[in-house]
Amino acid sequence: MKKFRVAVLANLKKNAPHFEGVSDDQWADLDSESTIEAICEAIRAGGNEADFLEADETIMDTVRAYKPDICFNISEGHYGDAREAQIPAILEKLQIPYTGSKVLCLALTLDKPMTKRILAWHGLPTPDFQSFERVDEPLDESMTFPLFVKPSREGTGMGISYNSIVHDEGELRRQLEFILRTYHQPALVEKFIEGREITVGLVGNLVGPVAHRIPANENAPRIQAGLNFMPPMEVDLKPYLLTDGVYDNRLKTALADQLDYLCPAPIPEDIVDELNWLAAAVFRVTGALDVARVDFRLDINDNLKPYILEINPLPGLSPGISDLVIEAAAAGIDHTELVNMILLTALERYKMI
Numbered sequence: 001m002k003k004f005r006v007a008v009l010a011n012l013k014k015n016a017p018h019f020e021g022v023s024d025d026q027w028a029d030l031d032s033e034s035t036i037e038a039i040c041e042a043i044r045a046g047g048n049e050a051d052f053l054e055a056d057e058t059i060m061d062t063v064r065a066y067k068p069d070i071c072f073n074i075s076e077g078h079y080g081d082a083r084e085a086q087i088p089a090i091l092e093k094l095q096i097p098y099t100g101s102k103v104l105c106l107a108l109t110l111d112k113p114m115t116k117r118i119l120a121w122h123g124l125p126t127p128d129f130q131s132f133e134r135v136d137e138p139l140d141e142s143m144t145f146p147l148f149v150k151p152s153r154e155g156t157g158m159g160i161s162y163n164s165i166v167h168d169e170g171e172l173r174r175q176l177e178f179i180l181r182t183y184h185q186p187a188l189v190e191k192f193i194e195g196r197e198i199t200v201g202l203v204g205n206l207v208g209p210v211a212h213r214i215p216a217n218e219n220a221p222r223i224q225a226g227l228n229f230m231p232p233m234e235v236d237l238k239p240y241l242l243t244d245g246v247y248d249n250r251l252k253t254a255l256a257d258q259l260d261y262l263c264p265a266p267i268p269e270d271i272v273d274e275l276n277w278l279a280a281a282v283f284r285v286t287g288a289l290d291v292a293r294v295d296f297r298l299d300i301n302d303n304l305k306p307y308i309l310e311i312n313p314l315p316g317l318s319p320g321i322s323d324l325v326i327e328a329a330a331a332g333i334d335h336t337e338l339v340n341m342i343l344l345t346a347l348e349r350y351k352m353i
């Protein structure tokens with residue numbers, strides 16, 4: 001096989017900008033040097049060349065100078081309402097291929113309320129919600145407590161803690177004030193789903209028609225050919241129900257190596273099938289490509305009914321830590337193989353192999 005020259009585009013935590021008023025968890029999404037080194041090593045182990053380029057404003061020049069055949073893009077960006085879509089937009093302009101989802105998907109899925117509007121149109125289950133741009137907007141009558149408050153456009157549990165679960169107007173307004181002031185973006189208020197925490201990773205691309213409303217009807221075929229589903233992973237939150245209650249930034253970072261990750265999740269086979277189908281449907285309607293992870297909560301008060309919380313088209317790839325990496329390991333796929341699966345999926349999509 002041809003040897004490909006691969007530029008790994010990411011934003012290192014250590015290169016993140018620092019400015020007055022930046023919150024403690026502001027750059028929690030960004031990558032460590034060891035993750036980037038592991039990704040480069042994995043690509044080299046697959047017989048290709050790989051080098052890291054910081055995905056900042058110099059990228060237009062550095063990527064042209066590097067002359068990659070393809071970029072392995074995991075850049076999260078720093079600023080703006082579509083920060084994850086900025087590097088793909090530049091690569092489109094330069095006509096350089098890259099792994100993973102494109103501009104529209106990355107801009108859309110960073111914005112949780114926008115994504116939920118699309119899911120709702122397709123009849124896919126996601127908690128009822130309301131978006132707030134001001135602290136004093138009236139709460140819709142249908143939004144009964146307990147509710148859950150989070151930033152619209154963050155990840156890695158940023159802005160999320162035990163206080164995100166609100167039980168009355170006072171708690172709601174306090175949490176809205178905190179989110180609007182700290183993250184400078186609309187707050188998303190959802191019905192609180194008391195339940196189990198499950199995430200489903202997948203690598204691949206759908207083959208088949210993509211333009212229909214999903215699900216068209218109960219008997220319509222569930223199109224998921226072309227996708228490789230990793231075993232679902234459950235994060236056991238029981239020990240943290242009184243301190244965190246949910247999978248927040250503290251658990252995802254400081255306590256990440258102490259959590260119990262159950263993979264495959266101990267859930268019935270028919271629920272696994274349902275989750276895989278829902279993950280495929282979300283992947284399809286958001287236009288995701290090559291790789292994604294879909295986060296769910298299973299409602300313990302309603303027979304484990306699954307609710308889609310979000311889709312992550314740039315799932316973390318830290319060896320031994322990131323959810324997708326743990327899921328792949330449970331399927332016998334190590335970090336090196338996972339990285340190469342993503343790269344090969346993209347090369348195939350571009351018909352480069």
Ligand SMILES: Nc1ncnc2c1ncn2[C@@H]1O[C@H](COP(=O)(O)OP(=O)(O)O)[C@@H](O)[C@H]1O
Binds near residue numbers: 194197246309310
């Ligand atoms: N509506 C909700 N009901 C209950 N818990 C929620 C809800 N939304 C989010 N959470 C909790 O917060 C965590 C992070 O939320 P999520 O929307 O996945 O954001 P992030 O991008 O930070 O991962 C979830 O994994 C879950 O534990």
Ligand SMILES: [Mg+2]
Binds near residue numbers: 156295309310
């Ligand atoms: Mg999540």
